[in-house]
Amino acid sequence: MSFPQAARLLPTDRVALFVTCLVDLMRPEIGFAALKLLEHAGCQVVVPPDQTCCGQPAYNSGDRAAAHRLAERVLEQLEGFDYVVVPSGSCGGMIKVHYLELFSDDPSLRRRMSDLAPRVFELTQFLADVAHVRAVPGSAQGSITYHDSCSGLRELGVQTQPRALLSQIRGLELREMGDSRACCGFGGSFSLKYGEVSAAIGDEKIGQIHATGAQAVVLGDLGCMLHLEGRLRRLGDDATKVLHVAQVLAGELEDPS
Amino acid sequence: MQIQSMHFKARAGEKLADLRLQKNLKRLSEKFVGSRARVMQEIDFETTRNAAVERRDRTIERLDMWLEIFEERARATGATVLFAESAAEASQLVLQIAREHGARSVIKSKSMVSEEMALNQVLSDAGIEPIETDLGEYILQINENEPPSHIIAPVIHKDKEEISDLFAKVHGKPRLTDIHQLTREAREQLRPKFMRADMGVTGGNFIIAETGSVAVVTNEGNEGMCTVLPKVHVVVTGIEKVIPTLEDFAVFARLLTRSATGQSISNYISLLTGPRASGEPDGPDHMYFVLVDGGRSSLLGSEFQEMLRCIRCGACMNHCPVYQKIGGHAYGWVYPGPMGSVLTPSYKGLENALDLPQAATLCGECHVVCPVKIPLPDLLRKLRERQFERHLRPWAERAQLALWAYVAARPHLYRLVASAVNRALRLLANRRRLIRWIPFAANWSQSRDMPAPSKGTFTARYARWSTQRDLAKSRTS
Numbered sequence: 001m002s003f004p005q006a007a008r009l010l011p012t013d014r015v016a017l018f019v020t021c022l023v024d025l026m027r028p029e030i031g032f033a034a035l036k037l038l039e040h041a042g043c044q045v046v047v048p049p050d051q052t053c054c055g056q057p058a059y060n061s062g063d064r065a066a067a068h069r070l071a072e073r074v075l076e077q078l079e080g081f082d083y084v085v086v087p088s089g090s091c092g093g094m095i096k097v098h099y100l101e102l103f104s105d106d107p108s109l110r111r112r113m114s115d116l117a118p119r120v121f122e123l124t125q126f127l128a129d130v131a132h133v134r135a136v137p138g139s140a141q142g143s144i145t146y147h148d149s150c151s152g153l154r155e156l157g158v159q160t161q162p163r164a165l166l167s168q169i170r171g172l173e174l175r176e177m178g179d180s181r182a183c184c185g186f187g188g189s190f191s192l193k194y195g196e197v198s199a200a201i202g203d204e205k206i207g208q209i210h211a212t213g214a215q216a217v218v219l220g221d222l223g224c225m226l227h228l229e230g231r232l233r234r235l236g237d238d239a240t241k242v243l244h245v246a247q248v249l250a251g252e253l254e255d256p257s
Numbered sequence: 258m259q260i261q262s263m264h265f266k267a268r269a270g271e272k273l274a275d276l277r278l279q280k281n282l283k284r285l286s287e288k289f290v291g292s293r294a295r296v297m298q299e300i301d302f303e304t305t306r307n308a309a310v311e312r313r314d315r316t317i318e319r320l321d322m323w324l325e326i327f328e329e330r331a332r333a334t335g336a337t338v339l340f341a342e343s344a345a346e347a348s349q350l351v352l353q354i355a356r357e358h359g360a361r362s363v364i365k366s367k368s369m370v371s372e373e374m375a376l377n378q379v380l381s382d383a384g385i386e387p388i389e390t391d392l393g394e395y396i397l398q399i400n401e402n403e404p405p406s407h408i409i410a411p412v413i414h415k416d417k418e419e420i421s422d423l424f425a426k427v428h429g430k431p432r433l434t435d436i437h438q439l440t441r442e443a444r445e446q447l448r449p450k451f452m453r454a455d456m457g458v459t460g461g462n463f464i465i466a467e468t469g470s471v472a473v474v475t476n477e478g479n480e481g482m483c484t485v486l487p488k489v490h491v492v493v494t495g496i497e498k499v500i501p502t503l504e505d506f507a508v509f510a511r512l513l514t515r516s517a518t519g520q521s522i523s524n525y526i527s528l529l530t531g532p533r534a535s536g537e538p539d540g541p542d543h544m545y546f547v548l549v550d551g552g553r554s555s556l557l558g559s560e561f562q563e564m565l566r567c568i569r570c571g572a573c574m575n576h577c578p579v580y581q582k583i584g585g586h587a588y589g590w591v592y593p594g595p596m597g598s599v600l601t602p603s604y605k606g607l608e609n610a611l612d613l614p615q616a617a618t619l620c621g622e623c624h625v626v627c628p629v630k631i632p633l634p635d636l637l638r639k640l641r642e643r644q645f646e647r648h649l650r651p652w653a654e655r656a657q658l659a660l661w662a663y664v665a666a667r668p669h670l671y672r673l674v675a676s677a678v679n680r681a682l683r684l685l686a687n688r689r690r691l692i693r694w695i696p697f698a699a700n701w702s703q704s705r706d707m708p709a710p711s712k713g714t715f716t717a718r719y720a721r722w723s724t725q726r727d728l729a730k731s732r733t734s
Contacts (some may be wrong), residue, residue, distance in 0.1 A: 019715050021665070025675050026708075028715035032722070047719055050668040058662055060619060060638060061654070062645030066662035073666065101635075154621035183578040187618025194266070194579075194616055195700035200273050201578045201618070202705075230705035233691050 009083075009131050015043040016081035018074070020091045021053035022222045030222060033250035034087040034123050040250075041131040048077045056094040059102065060188050071099050072109065079116045083130065087123040087246050089152015090188075090221050096120040097155045122152050123246055124220060128161035134168070138251030141171040144243075145214040147205065147228075148180050149221035162220060162245045169248070177208040186227035202231040209240060216241035218248050258375050258404065260605045262589030265612035272583040281416050282584055289410075289575040292519025293626070299521060300511055309512055310630045312505050313566040320557065320565075323466045323499045324548070331469030334531025336544040340496070344551040348374040351458065351491055354545055355385050358489045360455035366473070366480040367391040368460030369408050369569065370493050370549055372591040373604075376458070377402065387458075388450045390479040392443055396420055399427045406585030408592060409517045409571040414584045447479075457483035457541070461494035462568070463509060464546065467502040470530040471546070474513060474523050484529055490541040492529075496548045497565040503528075509568055512628035516570035552604030560639055564599050566629040573623035573633055579616055588613065595623040595633040602640055611649055614640035657697075675714045682710050 015038055019031035031047075038045045055070030074095060078084045086092035096117050103109040127133045146166065152158035166174055185191070185201025205228065209217045219225060222244065229242040247253055261268075272278055316323050328338040341347035351374070355363060363380055365371065365387060377387040377398070389398040393412040397403040400423055405411030412420075417436065424442055425432035433439050459480055461471040471492045473480050484490045500506060506528075514523045533540030556562050574580040574594025585593030589610070590601045598613035614637045623633040644650055664674050685692045686709030694702045701707060 021675075024715040025679055026710040028711055028713060028718045031715040031719070047723075052665040052668055052671045053661075055662075055665070058658055060641070061658055062638070062641030062643070062650070063655075063658050063662065064642050064645070066658060070662065070665055150618070150620040150622075154625060181622075183618050183620035183622065185578060185618060187620070190615070190618050191705075192698055192700050194269065195704050196273055197269055197579055197582055197616070198618075199704035200582045204578075204582075226708055227705065229708045230691075230701070233689070233706045233708070234704065238689070 009043070011042065013044065013082035015045050015083045015085055015126075016078050017045050017047050018051055018054070018078065018084055018086045018091070018095070019047065020086060020088045020222070022226075023087060026226065027222055027244065029252055030087055030244045030246050033244070033246040033252040034085065036137065036250045036252065037123070037127060037133075037246060038085060038131075040137050041127055041133050043083075043131065046081065050077060054091045054094045056091060056098075057189060059094065059098060064102070068102055071095075071102050075099065075109065075113055075116065078120075079112055082119065083126065084116070084120045085123055085126045086120070087244065088221050088223075089122045089149050089156055089158050090223060092120060092122040093151035093155035122156050122158050122220065124162040124165055124249075125156060125158050127249075128164050133165065136165055136168050136249045138169050138249045139171065140169055140248060140251065140253065142216070143173040143175055143212075143214040144216045144218045144248070145175050145177045145209055145212040146180060146245075147177070147184060147209075147217055147219040147224065149219050149224045150183050152220050153181060158220065162218075165249050166218065166245070172248070175212040175214045177212050179208060182208075184224045184228055186224045188223060191223075191227055198227065199231055202227060203235075206232060206235070206237075215239075216243050218243050218245050220245045258372050258591050260590045260601070260609050262601055262605070262610035262613055265587055265589060265610075265616060268587040268589065269583045269616070272587050277416065277419075278414055278584055279582075281414055282581060285410075285413055285575055285581060289517075289519055289571075293516060293572060293575070294519075296515045296519050296521050300515070305508065305511055306628050306630055308508050309628060310566065312500065312508060313629050316500055316505075317497065317557070317562065317565050320496065320499070320554075323501055324496060326501075327464055327466040327469060327499050329469075330466060331464075331531070331546055334469045334544075335534065336469065336531050336546060338546045338548065341547055341549050341551070344370075344373040344375070344549055347493060347547050347549040347551070348376045348379040350547050351376060351493065352379055352383055352385070354489065354491055355380065355456055356383075358456060358543065360385055360489065362386040362388060362450065362454045363456045363458055364388045364390050364451055364454040364483045364487065365394070365457070366459045366475065366483045367394055367411070368458065368493055369405075369591055370460055370495055370551075371458060372405065373551055374493065374549065376493070388447070388454065390447055390451065390483060391475075392440065392477060392479075395443055395447065396423065399423065404586065404591075406593065407571060407574065408569055414586065451482045451486055454487045456489040456491065457487040458491045458493060459483050461492045461498055461546075462513065463498050463500050463506055464492070464494060464548070465501075465503055465506055465528075466499055468528075468530055470528050472506055472510075473527045473529065474510070474525070475527075476518070476520075476524045478525055480525060480527060484527065484541065485539050488542045489545070490529070490532070490543070491545045491547060493547045493549065495553055496550050497553050497567075513568055513570055516572040516626065516628040556603060561599065561603055561636055563631050564596070564603065564636060566631055567596055567600075568629060570628055572626045572628065576622045576626050578618060578620060578622075595637070596631070599633060599636045599640065607640065607643055607647065608649060611644065614644065672714070672716055676717060679710045679712075679714050682707070683712065685709075
């Protein structure tokens with residue numbers, strides 16, 4: 001698989017931040033961390049005001065018509081920007097990869113999407129590959145392990161970028177787990193429909209996290225975060241932190257609210 | 258084989274609770290995942306699998322033509338080629354062949370298509386003894402015809418101790434614990450059966466149009482006994498297994514064993530062409546091919562056609578996080594794991610396997626390791642679309658999706674709802690900022706807490722934040 005890289009970032013480029021519905025609802029601080037990172041990288045960031053959801057829940061549940069309607073809205077909101085950045089590999093993959101399939105029956109939408117798709121990036125991918133960030137604002141002490149969330153890894157090729165960015169934080173020790181590429185068991189609606197299987201897969205991941213002895217697991221998708229944190233806490237582990245890579249890179253580890 | 262896929266959820270739960278099974282399933286990743294990754298480095302995986310895809314697609318596009326060529330060439334070698342529209346028809350054909358040759362016992366090497374056909378049952382019912390000679394399949398057969406839980410390693414769900422107990426009980430001999438001794442005991446049991454069998458049945462990894470041959474890839478050598486000793490050899494396989502040339506086989510052979518068991522090459526690869534000709538030292542007097550459709554042709558020209566590329570290596574299940582936790586039996590039919598979750602609803606009806614397309618995290622690893630690049634996550638998603646269209650999902654799920662889609666298309670309403678949900682979830686949280694029980698999501702909170710949301714949605718906080726920033730800017734300027 002090859003993942004084409006975009007051209008160099010220009011100071012005049014307008015970057016849209018698509019925060020995702022889950023960040024909006026559950027962890028606004030991830031959205032703010034992403035904003036801080038992008039501005040720190042010298043971007044002109046715009047948060048398109050009418051953003052809601054990329055439509056992935058409908059798409060993965062087989063409701064193609066609903067997914068199509070939402071995708072059309074998202075395309076309209078985002079196509080005017082030079083870049084679109086999403087702090088989630090899963091929603092990023094939905095927009096960048098699956099919208100093209102979703103619009104396969106409509107040549108005009110597909111053309112517009114083909115034009116936008118190369119400019120859509122997962123946050124760490126944008127920071128590392130497009131903005132060429134050499135120094136992130138975050139500072140932290142301690143040990144972390146990084147989990148590669150599935151869609152970011154396999155649909156977008158996000159793997160080296162978060163690690164390269166995290167390595168810029170002095171004092172942060174990255175301890176790789178056994179199989180960081182293995183699914184954590186979240187799977188969107190899968191976690192609701194097959195909760196027990198989902199949790200059992202999560203336990204494998206938690207075993208790997210614990211084996212590293214790291215103080216925190218860092219990842220790039222809030223869905224997987226809620227699943228892993230929820231399972232860790234249910235198992236009685238209140239110590240292992242579950243952090244979004246944007247929070248760590250931006251140095252926004254506590255929610256100020 | 259009777260389909261049991263409707264019981265997926267209950268059976269998955271049982272499998273999770275079976276600690277012994279959980280331990281045994283760990284061997285899957287230890288044995289197959291690691292060794293596959295290692296031996297795949299011997300070849301250029303991407304280039305080889307692209308070649309394989311191209312060859313598979315080209316053949317499947319003209320499946321009728323290649324089957325006709327195969328039929329003609331195989332007949333020219335003296336073999337008989339029979340086509341069966343359904344799996345049931347195929348087992349009747351095999352039964353007829355057995356009767357024609359007066360067979361009383363039939364030795365079999367491993368064949369998943371014969372599982373589709375419920376061949377052992379059909380033969381037994383007709384008073385003909387079927388004998389599984391693949392060690393794994395033999396173990397299952399003497400365990401009251403237990404179905405296989407994996408297409409390559411049928412007995413992966415059992416450990417040595419269970420097999421020791423089973424052998425002692427069934428063979429009526431002292432309990433053995435050494436694997437070599439156990440294998441020897443199975444051989445001793447099987448040897449006389451090999452010698453007196455009247456007919457051999459094997460599967461076929463590929464049938465080759467150019468030469469009218471069948472390629473059988475195995476590790477145990479039992480296939481040789483099944484195809485050389487008895488007077489009659491019957492190959493049962495799917496119609497999609499035809500490949501044009503021996504050169505094509507060379508490409509698939511490079512991928513098959515590496516993907517399946519992590520071996521550069523299997524212990525045995527047999528290319529069998531026709532019955533014994535005059536002057537040849539060995540081989541059966543009669544050779545038959547029973548080529549089964551059993552739903553395969555319904556995928557031709559459909560959005561699921563890519564599934565016909567499948568070469569039955571099992572890599573998708575070995576690498577599937579769901580399969581790794583529940584094993585194969587929960588899937589409820591012949592083929593488990595991701596490939597089974599596409600095949601079962603396709604062959605047996607969408608309405609008979611409602612869970613299977615849903616019971617996947619769509620992590621994509623199956624697609625990454627597939628030697629013929631079948632986009633399994635996309636195919637599972639398409640099956641979900643067909644389920645949705647046919648109103649095969651629960652009304653509550655439908656209603657939730659419709660409500661959510663309605664709200665998500667209306668930003669103002671969406672903001673109100675998001676703020677309300679944000680507040681409601683915080684009210685449900687305990688002092689540790691965890692929600693122990695969430696309404697409408699019992700399946701989540703049964704095994705997980707839900708971390709409470711932070712205070713206020715991003716949209717609300719961003720609006721305040723940007724107003725303040727604008728204010729601060731206007732003061733300083």
